[in-house]
Amino acid sequence: MKAFRIDDEPERSYTLDLQLKKIYYQKIYLQTRNSYMKKSIPIGQAVGMVLPHDITEIVKDEFKGCAFKKGHIIRTEDLEHLRRLGKEHIYVLELTGNEIHENEAARLMVASLAGAGTEYTSEVLEGKVAIKAAHDGLLKVNKEALFRFNLLGEVMCSTLHTNTPVRKGEQVAASRLIPLVGERRLVAQAISIAEAGDKIVRVLPLAKVKAGLVITGSEVFYGRIEDRFEQVLRSKMSALGSEVAMVGFAPDDPVHIAAEIQKCLDGGADLIVTSGGMSVDPDDVTRIGIKEAGAVDMVYGTPVLPGAMFLVGRIGTVPVIGLPACGMFHNITVFDLILPRILTGETIGRREFADMGHGGLCRNCKRCQYPVCNFGK
Numbered sequence: 390m391k392a393f394r395i396d397d398e399p400e401r402s403y404t405l406d407l408q409l410k411k412i413y414y415q416k417i418y419l420q421t422r423n424s425y426m427k428k429s430i431p432i433g434q435a436v437g438m439v440l441p442h443d444i445t446e447i448v449k450d451e452f453k454g455c456a457f458k459k460g461h462i463i464r465t466e467d468l469e470h471l472r473r474l475g476k477e478h479i480y481v482l483e484l485t486g487n488e489i490h491e492n493e494a495a496r497l498m499v500a501s502l503a504g505a506g507t508e509y510t511s512e513v514l515e516g517k518v519a520i521k522a523a524h525d526g527l528l529k530v531n532k533e534a535l536f537r538f539n540l541l542g543e544v545m546c547s548t549l550h551t552n553t554p555v556r557k558g559e560q561v562a563a564s565r566l567i568p569l570v571g572e573r574r575l576v577a578q579a580i581s582i583a584e585a586g587d588k589i590v591r592v593l594p595l596a597k598v599k600a601g602l603v604i605t606g607s608e609v610f611y612g613r614i615e616d617r618f619e620q621v622l623r624s625k626m627s628a629l630g631s632e633v634a635m636v637g638f639a640p641d642d643p644v645h646i647a648a649e650i651q652k653c654l655d656g657g658a659d660l661i662v663t664s665g666g667m668s669v670d671p672d673d674v675t676r677i678g679i680k681e682a683g684a685v686d687m688v689y690g691t692p693v694l695p696g697a698m699f700l701v702g703r704i705g706t707v708p709v710i711g712l713p714a715c716g717m718f719h720n721i722t723v724f725d726l727i728l729p730r731i732l733t734g735e736t737i738g739r740r741e742f743a744d745m746g747h748g749g750l751c752r753n754c755k756r757c758q759y760p761v762c763n764f765g766k
Contacts (some may be wrong), residue, residue, distance in 0.1 A: 391706075393623055399425045402409075402645075404654055406499070407641045410423070410428075411414070415584065416439065420584040421603050424703065424726055427447070429478040429479060429480050429481060429694055430478060430479055430481060430574055431477065431478055431578075432446055432472060432476055432478060432479060432638070433560075435463045435471075435479040436463055436464065436465050436468070437469075437617060438461065438462070438463050438479055438634070439460060439461070439462055439463065440457055440458070440459055440461045440462075440479070441459060441461065441480055441481070441490070441569075442456040442480070442490075442491065442492075442516070442569055442605040443455045443457065443458050443459050443514070443516065444456050444471070444474060444476065444572075445515050446474055451539070452470055455514060455515055456470065456474060457471070457491060457511075460471050463479070471739060472715060472736060478542060480569070481570065481656075482559075487572060487574070488570050488571070488572065488573065489551055489566070489570070489571055489572070489573045489576055490569070491513075491516040491565060491566040491568070491569050491570070491571070492513040493514065494544070494565075494566035494576045495516060495517060495518040495564060495565045495566060495573060496513065496696065497576060497612065498513055498518075498546070498564045498565075498566075498576065498579055498580060498583065499520060499564050499600075500520040500545060500586065501578075501579075501580040501583035501584050501588075502520065502538075502546055502562065502583045502589045502590050503562075503588065503590055504587065504588025504589070504590055504591035505518045505588070505591050505592070506522065506523050506524060506526055506591055506592030506593060506617060507521065507522060507523055507561065507562075507590055507592055508520075508521055508522075508523040508592065509521065516565045516569075517563050517565040518563065518565070519560050519562070519722040520560070520561055520563065520649040521558055521559060521560050521561060521591050522555045522556060522557055522558065522559045522561055522592045523557065523592065523593060523641065524703075525554075525555070525556050525557050525594075525595070525630070525733075526554075526592040526593050526594045526733075527552060527553070527555070527592065527593045527595065527681065527730065527733050528549055528550075528551060528552065528553045528554075528555050528556055528561050528590070528591070528592055528594055529551055529552070529587075529590075529591045529592070529593055530549075530550070530562075530589065530590060530591075531550050531586065531587045531588065531589045532551060533587050533691065534585065534586060534587070535548065535589050537582050537585055537713060538589065539584045540578055541575060541578060541579055541582075542567075542575075543566065543567050543571050543572075543575055544564070544565075544566055544567065544571070544575065544579040545564065545565060545567055546562060546563070546575065546583075546589065546590075547562065547563055547564075548561060548562040548589075549561050549562070549575035550592060550765075550766040552726070552729070552730060552765065553590060553760050553766075554629075554729050554760055559752035561590060561592065562589075562590045564759065576732050578655050579704075584705070588681070593708070593733040594630050594733070595630055595631075595729060595732040595733060596631075596659070596732045596733070596734065597630045597631050597680075598626075598631045598632075598660045598732065599631070599633075599634035599635075599657060599658055599659050599660075600622070600626055600633050600634060600658060600659070600662055601634065601635045601636075601650070601652075601653025601656065601658030601660070601661050601662070601663065602618075602619060602622055602633050602635070602636045602637070602653075602656070602659040602662050602663075603636075603637045603638075603639060603640075603646060603649045603650055603661065603662070603663045603664070603665055604616050604618060604619065604637070604638050604639070604663075604664050604665065605634065605639050605640075605646055605652065605665045605666040605678070606640070606665040606666060606673070606677045607641045607642065607652060607738075608639060609638060609639040609665070610638050610639060610640040611640070616638075616688045616718050618664040618665070618716060618717050619633070621716065621717060622662060622716075625724075625725065625728070629728065629729060629732060631660075631732070632692075634656065634657070635648075635653055635656050635658060636659060637649035637652055637653060638725070640680070641666060641672045641673070641674055642674070642678075643674045643678040643681050644681065645678070646663070646666075646674070646675055646677075646678025646679070646681070646682070646684040647678045647679075647681035649679060650663070650678070650682040650709075651682055652707060654704065654707060656707060658707065659707060660708050660709075660710070660712070660731070661704065661707060661708070661709040661710065662709075662710045662712060663675050663678075663679060663709075663710070663711050664710065664712050664714075664716060664717075665712075665713070665714055667698040667699070667712070667713035667714070668713060669697055670716070675701060675711055676689060676711060678689075679700065679703035679709055679711055682704060683704045683705075684702035684703065684704050684705075684709050685699060685702060686702055686703055686736075686737050687701070687702035687709075688700065688701050688702065688737070688738055690742075691723050691725040691742045691745060692742065692743065692745060692746030692749050693722075693726065693745050693746070694749065694750050694751060695718075695719045695722045695723070695751060696713065696715055696716075696722040696723025696724060696726075697713075698713040698715075699711065699712065699713060699722075699723045699727070699730075699737075700725065701737050703725065708731050710724065710728070710729050710731070713725050715748060719751070719753070719758045720759070721751060721756045721757060721764060722751075723745070723749070725759065725765075726745065726765040745765065748763055748764065748765055748766040749764075749765065750764075751758070751764045752764070
């Protein structure tokens with residue numbers, strides 16, 4: 390039989406290296422964990438001790454919260470309660486200079502994660518610190534930095550989806566150290582990631598604008614049917630702190646549509662919204678009218694349903710939105726996903742639209758709960 394050495398077979402050597410590294414890191418982990426896990430005493434001898442961490446209690450369908458907070462001095466009458474929570478021993482922590490407690494780590498990490506438009510307190514609950522919206526606005530998450538932060542392993546930060554509209558006081562993220570005690574070096578690395586570039590969690594304010602609405606379609610212009618979109622848009626703009634300042638009507642004629650858009654611009658509109666005429670029928674000429682009005686950087690068509698025939702562009706610095714008829718028949722469409730982003734000053738183009746295909750299919754639930762759903766996420 391041919392004799393061989395491990396280094397004669399690169400693949401076998403690589404596999405062995407991985408196994409040895411795994412054993413090494415397991416040993417280091419056990420040594421670190423045992424350095425403080427062994428420092429414990431039986432519960433019966435713990436009266437008068439100070440708890441080094443929160444102790445959580447869970448009662449199915451009734452309660453989940455902190456039964457005993459960090460710093461609580463254990464009393465005789467607490468012992469039975471602690472035993473019901475499965476506590477037979479209490480840790481006595483004596484941290485080295487290289488170690489950090491979960492509460493301190495959480496406070497340090499949250500300070501590095503929270504950006505403009507957010508707020509947090511120094512209160513740590515069950516090892517976690519929450520980040521909340523300081524005002525109404527649009528949540529922005531630096532997803533790449535968040536990924537690298539969480540890739541470290543013993544630290545974590547969870548957030549709502551980026552581009553979610555949020556209200557003042559709403560929790561948008563939370564962070565903690567996963568073990569009770571961790572390495573200061575690792576926490577410092579996490580903070581370095583969080584502080585490089587844009588903060589991981591921000592809430593951008595929405596501009597308060599005066600919108601000009603141009604309702605297109607000969608059937609509405611000549612009074613054959615009643616328009617139903619004006620009130621829809623007024624409600625949506627009002628919910629975001631803006632208003633519809635002027636409304637114009639135009640038949641299926643590009644020149645007339647362009648003229649009504651220009652009237653809105655002359656009246657000081659900060660945003661132009663057109664409704665209807667965005668489909669493929671020969672009479673659907675709203676896109677031509679928008680272009681005739683001087684729109685540039687026009688992008689038509691999205692991978693979002695409802696809202697595939699949606700359009701964005703701009704005339705000078707004024708954003709222009711072309712909304713198809715789905716805006717009247719569906720409670721939430723691509724318009725609701727895009728409008729808040731435009732109100733933060735973001736420019737929407739083909740790349741932004743393309744990125745919306747994943748999560749861009751509305752489920753048309755009988756009871757709409759947007760934005761507490763997967764649409765647009």
